[in-house]
Amino acid sequence: xxxxxxxxxxxxxxxxxxxxxxxxxFTITFAIMLFTILLGMGNGLKNTFSSFFxxxxxxxxxxxxNRTTKAYKGFQSGRRIEFKNExxxxxxxxxxxxxxxxxxxxxxxxxVSYKNEKSNYQVIAVDPDIQFIEKAxxxxxxxxxxxxxxxxxxxxxxxxxxxxxxxxxxxxxxxxYVNVGGLAxxxxxxxxxxxxxxxxxxxxxPITTSQMIYGNNDKxxxxxxxxxxxxxxxxAVAFGNKMRRDFKKRHNVAPTDQRGxxxxxxxxxxxxxxxxxxxxxxxxxxxxxxxxxAGIVGIxxxxxxxxxxxxxELGIRKALGAKPSSIITMILFEALFITSFAGYFGLLxxxxxxxxxAPRLEKYFIKDPSVDSGIIIFATILLMISGIIAGYxxxxxxxxxxxxxxxxxx
Amino acid sequence: MIKIKGLHKxxxxxxxxxHVLKGLDLHxxxxxxxxxxxxSGSGKSTLLNIVGLLDIHDVGEYHLNGQLxxxxxxxxAAILRNKFxxxxxxxxxxxxxxxxxxxxxxxxxxxxxNRKERLKTALDxxxxxxxxxxxxHLPNELSGGQKQRVAIARALVTKPKVVLAxxxxxxxxxxxxxxxxxxxxxxxxxGMTVFVITHEEEVAEQTKRIVRLKDGVIISDEVTNPKxxx
Ligand SMILES: Nc1ncnc2c1ncn2[C@@H]1O[C@H](COP(=O)(O)OP(=O)(O)O)[C@@H](O)[C@H]1O
Ligand SMILES: [Mg+2]
Numbered sequence: 001x002x003x004x005x006x007x008x009x010x011x012x013x014x015x016x017x018x019x020x021x022x023x024x025x026f027t028i029t030f031a032i033m034l035f036t037i038l039l040g041m042g043n044g045l046k047n048t049f050s051s052f053f054x055x056x057x058x059x060x061x062x063x064x065x066n067r068t069t070k071a072y073k074g075f076q077s078g079r080r081i082e083f084k085n086e087x088x089x090x091x092x093x094x095x096x097x098x099x100x101x102x103x104x105x106x107x108x109x110x111x112v113s114y115k116n117e118k119s120n121y122q123v124i125a126v127d128p129d130i131q132f133i134e135k136a137x138x139x140x141x142x143x144x145x146x147x148x149x150x151x152x153x154x155x156x157x158x159x160x161x162x163x164x165x166x167x168x169x170x171x172x173x174x175x176x177y178v179n180v181g182g183l184a185x186x187x188x189x190x191x192x193x194x195x196x197x198x199x200x201x202x203x204x205x206p207i208t209t210s211q212m213i214y215g216n217n218d219k220x221x222x223x224x225x226x227x228x229x230x231x232x233x234x235x236a237v238a239f240g241n242k243m244r245r246d247f248k249k250r251h252n253v254a255p256t257d258q259r260g261x262x263x264x265x266x267x268x269x270x271x272x273x274x275x276x277x278x279x280x281x282x283x284x285x286x287x288x289x290x291x292x293x294a295g296i297v298g299i300x301x302x303x304x305x306x307x308x309x310x311x312x313e314l315g316i317r318k319a320l321g322a323k324p325s326s327i328i329t330m331i332l333f334e335a336l337f338i339t340s341f342a343g344y345f346g347l348l349x350x351x352x353x354x355x356x357x358a359p360r361l362e363k364y365f366i367k368d369p370s371v372d373s374g375i376i377i378f379a380t381i382l383l384m385i386s387g388i389i390a391g392y393x394x395x396x397x398x399x400x401x402x403x404x405x406x407x408x409x410x
Numbered sequence: 411m412i413k414i415k416g417l418h419k420x421x422x423x424x425x426x427x428x429h430v431l432k433g434l435d436l437h438x439x440x441x442x443x444x445x446x447x448x449x450s451g452s453g454k455s456t457l458l459n460i461v462g463l464l465d466i467h468d469v470g471e472y473h474l475n476g477q478l479x480x481x482x483x484x485x486x487a488a489i490l491r492n493k494f495x496x497x498x499x500x501x502x503x504x505x506x507x508x509x510x511x512x513x514x515x516x517x518x519x520x521x522x523x524n525r526k527e528r529l530k531t532a533l534d535x536x537x538x539x540x541x542x543x544x545x546x547h548l549p550n551e552l553s554g555g556q557k558q559r560v561a562i563a564r565a566l567v568t569k570p571k572v573v574l575a576x577x578x579x580x581x582x583x584x585x586x587x588x589x590x591x592x593x594x595x596x597x598x599x600x601g602m603t604v605f606v607i608t609h610e611e612e613v614a615e616q617t618k619r620i621v622r623l624k625d626g627v628i629i630s631d632e633v634t635n636p637k638x639x640x
Contacts, residue, residue, distance in 0.1 A: 004525075005519060005524075005525060008525075009519070012507070012508070012512075013507070016507035016508075017507065312503070313505055313506075315503075316503045316504075316505060317505075317516070317520070318488065318491075319462075319464060319491065319497050319503075320491070320492065320497070320516055320517040320520055320564070321488050321489065321491050321492025321493075321517055321520035321521065321568075322488060322520050323484070323485045323488040323489070323520075324484045324485060324488070325485070326520065399484075402464070402465070403464045404459045404464045404465050407464070407499060407503060
């Protein structure tokens, strides 16, 4: 395979015919560059897509009541449905083993202040499992726990941004007291949330405390649960639907009423996303393959032209004793070298463009556009193959040239 | 060296075919200096191409260096060409992007000689044709006569049995023609078989045997200098 003399011949032929070499290389460089950029953009789009869902747990189901829109069982339309603690007990009793986390959630916008700093935040009264649903994790102190709930203590876990807003730099909020809607709450921890600034401006307090101090009732605004991750997507969708039916029945909401009981099921969304990102994949693959084929056809044409242009030279070589196999290897290796080198160059430019453009693309919903090394290896192999395909037919044609035809003086 | 018997060759021309060589008999021995004369279109190049294994004949027998030439595939033909034959063409046929030295060295590349040896031998042959100083020049920097001398050096570099020249002086003026012919004579004097095609009487006269071709048959075959052949 490695024959220094052969490569010397090939390099000379490429070097002395620079324009020809560059032109044929350019086609491949361009095709691979487009391929890389398209693939990268496609990946970026998919990244954006999945990041929409990363901020919360994938297996969450949210249930909340609303006004009915249909009269049913003697109840008027427009009735406001309300959830209470017993609705949570109902889930515990009826769906054992089907969920791994369950919380009540009452969310209000309230003024929170520390010394002279104050601002409005979403103060969310919850059960401790909320941290798994929101994927929040403490960066200092701890999260709300069952003991806080049992004691109905006035403790609060605040988001990173809340601490940043209210507390002077370098001062930890943990252990300090903040004023929440007129009452002093002790900060027991600061958390971060992949939901970003928005969800890091949340603060969590025990649901029991909230039910006691704000109205002394057992109302629940929203129930969140985590379905058992062992379930398949289809099973989880069915589970969500069953809960919707059961809750409608329980609260005397018409089965056809779209609004009385609302259920948002991540599993259903995952089904949708799967389809969308599958379609996205298909589009990217089709476009990329199209680009590559165009590149291969391009270089193939150029190789045909090159062989035609070199007919006389190849005829001379044959008259001087070049075997057909040596003509084939010469043309083939030249094509192979040009495609792999030019392709690699295209890959570099493509990834360079992606890297350069990445920060400017976020507003077009393209996040971290990049191609992974597996794809790069795949593309490289594809290039070698396309080089061989592109070079083989013209090379065969070249080897078949009859020296007398090539050398005829006209 | 070259032995031809009842050789026929036609070129297909659509439905018909053009019968170019109509039964040639020719015997050229080692060390001869032969010219083929004939008007344009008489089949001279066709004959030389067959002799040079660049084309195949239809009917008849051809022995090259005692070996019967038949059913030759491209690969075997290439090996025989490289080993036994050296070509000189009217239009020189040098590779334009290679220097004089590299052009001369090319047949040795196909013969499998290593690079150092190749370049050394090629330079010796360039020296022989008086172009050592021009070794690193490209063909377009050389005059017609110089190009043809490079081509002759290239034809000789593998030490072939026969040098085949198709109108080697066809593109040259009379002075350079003489210098090229002198070179061919010199090669022949060293024992090489030389086979020249020409339609110029003055060129043919400088060879030792003239074969005249007309309408695909040999009409005369005469020795110009009986002393040498005796
Ligand atoms: N490859 C070919 N195909 C068809 N006809 C050819 C071919 N080569 C030569 N001829 C024809 O054969 C005849 C002899 O050609 P050629 O041997 O080149 O003659 P010369 O060299 O004596 O001028 C000419 O009429 C020419 O047109
Ligand atoms: Mg001719």
